[in-house]
Amino acid sequence: IFSKASSSLEDIGESSSETDEDEQPVRRQEGSTDLSPEYWGIQKLAKYVKGGDPTATVIALCSMRDLNLSQEACQLAIKDTGCLEVLINLLDTEEIKCQTGSLKILKEISQNVLIRHAIADLGGLEIMVKILDSPDTDLKCLAAETIANVARFKRARKTVRQHGGINRLVELLESISLESSFQAEDTETARCGALALWSCSKSTRNKKAIRKAGGIPLLARWLKCSHTSILIPIVGTLQECASEPSYRLAIRTEGMIEDLVKNLSSEHEELQMHCASAIFKCAEDEETRDLVRKHEGLQPLSALLDNCENKQLLAAVTGAIWKCAISRENVLKFQEYKIVETLVTLLTDQPEEVLINVIGALGECCQEQENRGTIRRCGGIAPMVKLLSSTNRALLVNVNKAVGGCAMEPENMAVIDSLDGVRLLWSLLKNPNPDVQASAAWALCPCVENAKNSGEMVRSFVGGLELIVNLLKSKDKEVLTSVCAAIANIAKDQENLAVMTDHGVVPLLSKLANTNNNKLRRHLAEAIAHCCMWGSNRVAFGETKAVAPLARYLKAKDPLVHRATALALYQLSEDPNNCVIMHENGVVKLLLAMVGSTDDALQEAAAGCIANIRRLALATEKAKYG
Amino acid sequence: AAMSRKGVKLLVDSLTRSAKHFNKSEVECLINLFDTLVARASSQFAGVGFDRTVFRDTLHSAFGMTDDVVLDRVFSTFDRDNNGYISVVEWVEGLAVLLRGTLEEKMKHCFAVYDLNGDGYISKEEMFQMLKNSLLIQPADEEPDEGVKDLVEIALKKMASTYLLISFLLQDYDHDGKLSFEDFEKAVREEKLLLEAFGPCLPDIK
Secondary structure, rough: OHHHHHHHHHHHOOOOOOOOOOOOEEEEEOOOOOHHHHHHHHHHHHHHHHEOHHHHHHHHHHOOOOOOOHHHHHHHHHHOEEEEEEEHHOOOOOOOHHHHHHHHHHHOOOHHHHHHHHHHOOOOHHHHHHOOOOHHHHHHHHHHHHHHHHHOOOHHHHHHOOOOHHHHHHHHHHOOOOOOOOOHHHHHHHHHHHHHHHHHEEHHHHHHHHHHHHHHHHHHHHHOOOOOHHHHHHHHHHHHHOHHHHHHHHHHHHHHHHHHHHHHOOOOOHHHHHHHHHHHOOOOOOOHHHHEEEEEOOHHHHHHOOOOHHHHHHHHHHHHHHHHHHHHHHHHHHHHHHHHHHHHHOOOOOHHHHHHHHHHHHHHHHHHHHHHHHHHHHOOOHHHHHOOOOOOHHHHHHHHHHHHOOOHHHHHHHHHOOOOOHHHHHHHOOOHHHHHHHHHHHHHHHHHHHHHHHHHHHHHOHHHHHHHHHHOOOHHHHHHHEEEHHHHHHHOOHHHHHHHHHOOHHHHHHOOOOOOOHHHHHHHHHHHHHHHOOHHHHHHHHHHHOOOHHHHHHOOOOOOHHOOOOOHHHHHHOOHHHHHHHHHHOOOHHHHHHHHHHHHHHHHHHHHHHHHHHHHHHHHHHHHHH | OOOOOHHHHHHHHHHHHHHHHOOHHHHHHHHHHHHHHHHOHHHOOOOOOOOOHHHHHHHHHHHHOOOOHHHHHHHHOOOOOOEEEEOHHHHHHHHHHHHHHHHHHHHHHHHHHHHHOOEEEEEEHHHHHHOOOOOOOOOOOOOOOHHHHHHHHHHHHHHHHHHHHHHOOOOOOOOOOOOEEHHHHHHHHHHHHHOOOOOOOOOOOO
């Protein structure tokens, strides 16, 4: 039982970047049951490998390589004749020529998924790891290349690590030549080591192991080399490991961004793709985004958008552009390369993995007002709205953000509305995934704000108000925050506010008041402030105990929270009972400090609220003492 | 009869030049070793060099080379003037190839070892001679020599493929198949493991 649990824990620690073949692969049944001609050929040679001395063995092994080892029939014949075990046993001897001959064959046939599982089952990996200690360079290289092939599934990668394989592979990267020159032999050894590390790095624990073994500075050093043959596995490894924050930090601080940018201009598409992927992952961090710009990486990224044929490359490049565009300065730079125009052309006829990134990038570009207009002028709004009907979660989240970004311009809003975009957004509030719900609600805020006849439009969505009010029951913080923000906007229309009140918006909002999350507090206070403007809602908020918690918000450090809270308290203070509660909770002292603020809205609200409280206090005193 | 100091110096210089792969101090060491070996041999022929037996023992203890057939052949390649004794020149120059030879020099050495009758070809019979003890486990139902004969065919097919092709095209089946130096060289350049295809005749790295 225990071993099963631990293996599933290891499974959780996997990165999902490649499809994996972890179940025991199933063999296709061949049509005839007769043994293939390849079988007899292998059988004959196997005789000498099993029963011959090293001289005979080497002759047989060399001859075996003339058979078509890339053909499945041949590969399976080696397994079925029991030759595979013999080949692995040869690895365990001290005969370098036999080990070499065997590895040359194993390297080829381990391209086959059944064979590599068999090699692992027969304990071949442990032996190959031991061979990495050999003084013979060719042998080490062969062992590393074979490990690279076999380690394409989880269990194999674990085995390599458990037998000290990661440390030895990292050692292969240690070049013995001087810092700046890259000798051919060292490059070959490092290349094979890097290939193996690349395969192994797909497991999270191996990523850690590589780092602990001192692999990162070595990877950084080889990144400066100009041989594509080694650059590809090096960048491949870095890109794979860049899902770990520690690697991203190192990539940034060891000056690797510069090299990655440089290789974006390589002639080899595979290398370009891995560089773009690495940048995609690393650009989560702001400093990296700045570094990409400083090393003039934004231009080659933009240029690579012209290559539409290679979809994997396009996905990596659009991903890198998306993340880099999170920084406003980068958006401005991208504009020089007409990136918005190009991205809009990629909104149609592209695979999903590309679309997600393209839309993500456009969403970020909307930070700049100019781009919002550009998108409309290039006819980008219609394809965007169409994507609102997608079923892909990641795509929807990005589309929502992009549509919301565009909706900040009234002219764009008109187009979105005419294409029924708002109704589509609203219906996404019903999507089971909280990320989709939240992003839809965020997008609705500018829609409601900027649409013509906004109130009517909202009312036209059957059951729409009930739907959004009910989302206040969600357990997801981001959903709650975004819905509060949307409600604050919707409540500006009296009729809609009345309907929402009927649906119980007041008690639901009050229930959320006890929170320490500043983002939620801010939007909640705004919602409360706007919902006060109907009927007896002010009184109802007091009765549902929203006031005291609000008072506490004033102690937060966030000025945006102060402003929203002051607005809410001001509205609430129109009701005398609320004034009493506020007074009891020390609101006056806190608000007094804010009366001197440079924020006009805050200043006014604070002053207005204090005035109300004071007026009530005076009236009370007057009533008491005549 | 020991050489004069001047004579030794001249010898060292000339050998350093001809052997190419050793420096002067290494040559001196080898000459000293030679003298030791000669002293061990029978004193009658001291001036000429040391004989086959001493040679075999030396290579066996120094390099772990055990195959008698091969060691005999190596002796013959060293003994260029074929007088049955290894002179100091033959000794140093032979070792230069064995220990530090380029691929070309080693290929020539190995080929010479395997070409038992020195006719410039490795024939099927010669291959059989060298491989006849290589099958340690014989299948019970086979004739004892069948396995070795098959192995010879496999080796020939691997290394002399173009030759066989030509003989087939020429409808010349009388050729019992043999390996020229060109065949051998081509095969080894393609697959380095075949350098000692018919038996270990170079020292082990370890």
